[in-house]
Amino acid sequence: MNKKALLPLLLLLAVGVFFSFRLIADQKSILRENSDVYIEPFVASEDANLTKNQAILQTISRVISEGHFSPKDLNDDFSKRVFKRFLEMTDYGKLFFTKSDIDDFMKYETTIDDEIKSGSTELYDTVSQRFKIRLKEAEAYYKEGLAEVFTFTGNEEIELDGKKMDWCADQNALKSRWKINMKYRTLSRYIELKDEQKAIAEKKTKEKTDTIKTDVQLEKDARLNVGKSMATYFKRINKIGDNDRFASYMNSICHVVDPHTDFFPPKDKQRFDEEMSGSFVGIGARLLDKEGVCKIESVLPGSPCAKDGRLKKEDIIMKVAQGSEDPVDIAGWDLEDIVSIIRGKINTEVRLTVKHADGSIEVIPIIRGKVETEATFAKSVIIKADNQKIGYILLPEFYADFNDRNGRRCKIDMQKEVEKLMAEKVNGIIIDLRTNGGGSLDDVVEIGGMFIDKGPIVQVKSRNAMAEALRDEVAGVLYDGPLAILVSQGSASASEILAAAIQDYHRGIVIGSTTFGKGTVQRIFPLEGFYQGDQSLLPFGSIKLTLQKFYRINGGSTQLKGVTPDITIPDLYDKMDVGERKDSNSMPWDQIAKADYKPLKPLVDFNALIELSRKRIHGNEAFKLISQSSDRLKKQSDENKYSLNQTKFQQQMKEAKDFSKKLEDLEKNKKTIAIQNVAVDLPLIAKDTLLTKSNEDWIKALKKDPYVAEASNVLVDWNKLLKENSTGSIINSPKN
Numbered sequence: 137m138n139k140k141a142l143l144p145l146l147l148l149l150a151v152g153v154f155f156s157f158r159l160i161a162d163q164k165s166i167l168r169e170n171s172d173v174y175i176e177p178f179v180a181s182e183d184a185n186l187t188k189n190q191a192i193l194q195t196i197s198r199v200i201s202e203g204h205f206s207p208k209d210l211n212d213d214f215s216k217r218v219f220k221r222f223l224e225m226t227d228y229g230k231l232f233f234t235k236s237d238i239d240d241f242m243k244y245e246t247t248i249d250d251e252i253k254s255g256s257t258e259l260y261d262t263v264s265q266r267f268k269i270r271l272k273e274a275e276a277y278y279k280e281g282l283a284e285v286f287t288f289t290g291n292e293e294i295e296l297d298g299k300k301m302d303w304c305a306d307q308n309a310l311k312s313r314w315k316i317n318m319k320y321r322t323l324s325r326y327i328e329l330k331d332e333q334k335a336i337a338e339k340k341t342k343e344k345t346d347t348i349k350t351d352v353q354l355e356k357d358a359r360l361n362v363g364k365s366m367a368t369y370f371k372r373i374n375k376i377g378d379n380d381r382f383a384s385y386m387n388s389i390c391h392v393v394d395p396h397t398d399f400f401p402p403k404d405k406q407r408f409d410e411e412m413s414g415s416f417v418g419i420g421a422r423l424l425d426k427e428g429v430c431k432i433e434s435v436l437p438g439s440p441c442a443k444d445g446r447l448k449k450e451d452i453i454m455k456v457a458q459g460s461e462d463p464v465d466i467a468g469w470d471l472e473d474i475v476s477i478i479r480g481k482i483n484t485e486v487r488l489t490v491k492h493a494d495g496s497i498e499v500i501p502i503i504r505g506k507v508e509t510e511a512t513f514a515k516s517v518i519i520k521a522d523n524q525k526i527g528y529i530l531l532p533e534f535y536a537d538f539n540d541r542n543g544r545r546c547k548i549d550m551q552k553e554v555e556k557l558m559a560e561k562v563n564g565i566i567i568d569l570r571t572n573g574g575g576s577l578d579d580v581v582e583i584g585g586m587f588i589d590k591g592p593i594v595q596v597k598s599r600n601a602m603a604e605a606l607r608d609e610v611a612g613v614l615y616d617g618p619l620a621i622l623v624s625q626g627s628a629s630a631s632e633i634l635a636a637a638i639q640d641y642h643r644g645i646v647i648g649s650t651t652f653g654k655g656t657v658q659r660i661f662p663l664e665g666f667y668q669g670d671q672s673l674l675p676f677g678s679i680k681l682t683l684q685k686f687y688r689i690n691g692g693s694t695q696l697k698g699v700t701p702d703i704t705i706p707d708l709y710d711k712m713d714v715g716e717r718k719d720s721n722s723m724p725w726d727q728i729a730k731a732d733y734k735p736l737k738p739l740v741d742f743n744a745l746i747e748l749s750r751k752r753i754h755g756n757e758a759f760k761l762i763s764q765s766s767d768r769l770k771k772q773s774d775e776n777k778y779s780l781n782q783t784k785f786q787q788q789m790k791e792a793k794d795f796s797k798k799l800e801d802l803e804k805n806k807k808t809i810a811i812q813n814v815a816v817d818l819p820l821i822a823k824d825t826l827l828t829k830s831n832e833d834w835i836k837a838l839k840k841d842p843y844v845a846e847a848s849n850v851l852v853d854w855n856k857l858l859k860e861n862s863t864g865s866i867i868n869s870p871k872n
Contacts, residue, residue, distance in 0.1 A: 175203040180669030186255065188673045189382050192399075194255040195667045196386060196679060200393055205599050205656065205682050206723060208393050215248035217721065219259070222388035226263060228298040229468075231317065232270040234310055235303040240266070252389070260385040264378070273307070274314065275370050281315035282359050282366070286322050288782035294320045297776040318362060319780055321465065324497075326358035327786060365455070365465030372473050379403075380470070383677075394682050395719045396658050401677040417482045420507045421447055425471045434571055434626065436512070436532075440505040443833050447490065447500055449571075449626070450709070450769075453478075454497070455489035463489055463499075480504050493708070493769050495792030514549040516557055516817075517835060519566075519848045520810035524855060526848045527557030527565040528811075528838070534575025534583075534630040547579040554586060554615050556814045564618035564851030566844065567634075570648060574629025577657070577686075581606045584637045586614040587644065592731040594633045595687040596657070603687060605731040618854040619644030620847045623701060625714050628652035632694040633686060639699065640690045642735045645742060645854075646699065647749075647847050649707040653716035655695030656723060657684035685723070691730035695723055702742060703749045703850065705843055706763040711770035740857040748853050749846060758806060758842045761798060768795060808839040809848065 178198040180186055186194075201207050208214050223241070227233050244251075244259040251258060294316050295301055304310040333354065336347055349357070379401050386399040420439015424431050432451040435441045455463035456477050466474050478486055487501045512532045519526040531550065537543025557565060577596070584593040585608025592605035621635045621644055632651045638644040663676040687693050696716050716722045753759050772792075779785050813821060813831065821831050838844055 175199055175666060177666045177668050180667070184255075184669070186669065186673070187257070188676075189257050189260070189378075190255045191667065191669060191673050192382070192386065192663065192676050193252065193257060195663050195676060196390070196399060197252050199661070199663070199666050199679055199681060200390070200397065203599075203681055203683065204393060204397065205685055206394075210249035210252055212246040212249065214392060215244075215246045215250075217392045218248045218388050219245045221392060222259075222263065222385055224298070225384050225388055226267060229296075229317075230298055230301045230303055231310070231313060232267060232274055233303060234307060235305050237266055237270070238303050248389075257382075257385075260382060263385075264381050267381075271370075271373065274310075277311050277314035278318055278366050278370075279363070280311065281318035282322070282363050284315070286319050286326075286355060286359070288319075288323050288326070288780060288785070290781060292316060292319070292780040293777050294780060295777050300776070316780070318359075318366075320778060321362045321365075321467075322355070322358045323780055323782065323785055325361050326355055327782070327789070328497075329354045329358055361462065362465065364462065365467075368464050369466075369468050372469055376470065390679075391719075392721050394656065394723050395716070395721055396654070396656055396680065397682050398680040399677060400660075400680065402675045417504055418479050418507055419447075419486065419502045419504060423453070423471055423474060430466060430469070430471065430474050434573075436507060439507045440502050443830070444500065444502055445837070446498065447488070447502075448492065450493045450712075452491040453488050454491055457487040457489075459485045459487065463487065482506060492792075492796060493772070494765065494796050495772050495788065496796040497789065513544060514546055514553050515834075516553040517811050517813055517838065518557070518560055518562060519844070520812070521848045522852045524563040524852050525560060526851050527554075527560070527562035528568065528844065528848075529553045529557070529565065530568045532572055534572070534579050536576035536579050545579055546576065547582040550583050551586060551614060556816055558615060559816070560814060562617075563855050564620070564848075565615060566620045566622060566847045566851065568622040568844070569627045569631040569635060570622055570624035570843070571626035572628070572631040573626065573652075574631055574654065577606070577630065577633075580630040580633050581608060584608060584634055585610055587616075587619060587638065588641050589613050591641075591733045592689045593637045595689060595691075595728065595731055596684050597687065597728065598684050603728050605689065618851045618858075620851055621646045622843060622847050623648040623651050623699065624707060625649050625652060625698075625709050627699075628654040628715075632699050635699045635701075636688040636690075636694055639702065640688055640735065641733070642738050642742070645703060645745060645850060646701040647703045647850060648701050648705055648843065649710060650700050650704075651694070651698035651715070653694060653696045653698035653722075655686055655693045655716075655725075656682045657686060658682050682723075687728050689731040689733050692727045693725050696725040703746055703753075703846075705753055705846060706759045706766065708762055708765050708769060710763075710766045712766075712773060739861065740854055744857060745850055745853050749850050752846065752849060756842065756846075765795070806840040806842065807845070809841075809845045811835050811838050 176198070178191075178195045180191060180194070219241075223233075223238070241259070241263060244262070248259055250256075304313055329349075330351075333348060383399055383401045390397045390399050418439075420436040420441045422433040422436065424433035430453045432447055432449055432453070434449055435447055441447045453466060453474065455465050456474070457463035458477075458480070464477065466477075478488070480486060482504055484504050485501055486504060487499055489497065489499050491497050512535060514529060514531045516527060516529045519528055529550070531546060534546050536545045536547075554565065577594075581593045588608060590608060590611055592607045595603045595605050597603040619638065621638050623631065623635050623646060627635065627648070628651065632654070635646050635651065639646050658680050660678050660680045662678050664674055667674075667676065685693065685695060698715060698717075778788065813835070821827050
């Protein structure tokens with residue numbers, strides 16, 4: 137699908153990412169390719185007198201049951217899963233509902249399947265009405281909590297993981313939970329103010345020392361700051377209308393079917409259409425609402441965030457400030473509102489208070505800029521290593537403009553980049569697919585064909601249909617030399633197809649960490665095409681529906697398991713529960729018959745390459761520290777308790793900062809590798825000052841990238857082994 141089809145789900149700050157293969161904007165006939173399934177529209181009787189929500193529920197139910205690749209049975213187990221997910225999405229932090237509320241809701245725990253069949257929205261209506269009442273009460277509780285002067289000398293702790301918390305027994309217990317929550321926020325802000333105060337005192341000027349405040353004053357200021365943030369939070373949460381709340385309920389149902397089936401209300405689809413238009417002013421970070429917390433899903437190449445370099449995947453945005461204004465605590469905000477305050481006019485400053493994955497907190501000022509789609513296109517450089525020239529191609533997405541036949545396509549750009557590197561007579565090529573979320577199925581098949589001579593690249597299976605092998609039909613190859621594919625846990629979908637095909641053919645060597653594990657295909661459909669009834673209820677919005685599953689040519693699915701690299705390199709997120717595997721509702725791994733293909737006989741011993749690399753990785757200080765960081769991140773993820781004792785809290789923060797400092801020092805002292813632009817690119821880069829700066833920043837980062845360095849080392853070893861064996865290349869027939 138089009139690369140921006142995931143945008144309503146992730147609420148991107150800049151450009152979108154491919155997450156499935158194609159966007160269907162008009163479905164006059166919903167016969168899927170390679171399938172005999174037809175989705176009959178939901179026909180509402182004239183006397184049904186449905187509400188809009190009921191009509192949406194029944195329409196989506198029909199689409200999922202008749203169109204989804206593997207719809208779940210509507211039974212009590214399904215109901216329980218939806219019930220649990222809906223309550224988590226509504227009140228993850230357990231700050232609004234009490235045990236008595238949950239007891240009232242429990243009568244619906246096993247009846248949601250019946251509601252879906254009948255078109256009833258009784259559970260949603262009940263929970264929504266109760267939440268509105270509890271919301272008003274909670275607004276009074278936080279104010280009451282902040283009215284008290286806090287001391288930070290006791291032994292209290294706060295648990296921040298909602299899944300580990302029990303529902304409060306009654307309103308008094310809920311008040312206490314709000315109070316301790318406000319105390320935690322106040323302590324965090326109080327320590328920030330103390331640090332600022334220390335910096336002022338160190339200036340030692342009369343003007344500065346006159347502004348020194350006592351601890352009592354700082355504690356009061358901290359409570360006032362938290363109060364302002366909470367007032368903004370409640371103002372925004374009170375603005376959330378029924379359409380948005382109902383969308384959350386519908387996605388509780390959709391996500392139990394599978395994590396990638398989503399309902400988009402009309403405004404989200406409208407935002408998606410707007411994002412299709414081109415370039416955007418922003419910071420260039422993809423945001424993800426993860427259980428009520430705003431996390432960085434990824435940073436876009438060439439964006440203001442990428443150039444700054446401090447914002448990382450899995451970082452949590454805690455506060456947002458416009459330039460030097462007071463920061464606003466965004467805890468509990470919906471992503472749309474967070475996006476709206478992070479976006480702004482070009483060349484203006486936004487300051488993000490960020491909690492890094494290691495627990496350290498940092499204020500990161502970023503100047504908003506224009507994020508060009510150019511940053512998502514394929515590009516290449518040359519690495520000089522051991523008197524060899526190794527070509528490196530970054531492919532951030534498998535992009536394709538399906539609305540413009542003359543638009544950019546990654547298969548065309550990739551061919552150009554490979555040809556440029558071949559003209560430079562490189563001794564090997566690295567294709568970097570780390571964090572590449574996937575994209576165009578047609579393009580990945582043709583890109584695979586650049587390195588493999590005629591044959592299947594991937595198998596695709598639709599519901600009620602036999603699997604079809606998608607083949608490269610062009611004889612010969614474009615490039616037949618040493619090849620490495622760099623992957624990470626962020627490599628998904630089409631990235632996994634290419635890595636798996638290269639691996640199954642023994643055509644190249646896959647390096648990095650086990651990939652995401654997304655082996656499913658989605659498309660977006662407007663829901664109106666599936667509804668026949670009262671037209672005054674329209675518009676409904678759209679659904680992103682899982683239609684197909686793809687398989688490796690060896691028959692195994694990439695779903696859930698992902699692609700295991702030939703050479704595994706330590707990754708910060710190795711110990712974390714990430715990727716498709718983290719969601720219990722993900723579709724299962726399975727396998728089908730292998731396709732008709734003939735693996736190549738490698739002209740070098742891959743086991744020898746793997747062993748040489750393993751020894752280097754084992755002795756690499758950067759990878760040792762990354763491994764230690766992975767352990768720390770896992771521990772931090774598992775233990776979400778924080779002390780409300782100032783001394784202990786500061787010690788927790790110091791430990792996190794000290795470890796973060798080690799990473800920073802390592803980054804500064806990393807060995808650099810020699811990298812240069814391809815000669816033919818230099819005139820184009822020199823013409824554009826923005827492109828010149830972006831290119832400089834990119835190469836500067838690549839020079840200290842240990843994963844790229846190791847991939848180049850592997851290809852250097854490959855060539856040495858080739859020389860020792862006195863053999864030629866793998867395939868000698870050129871592809872035109």
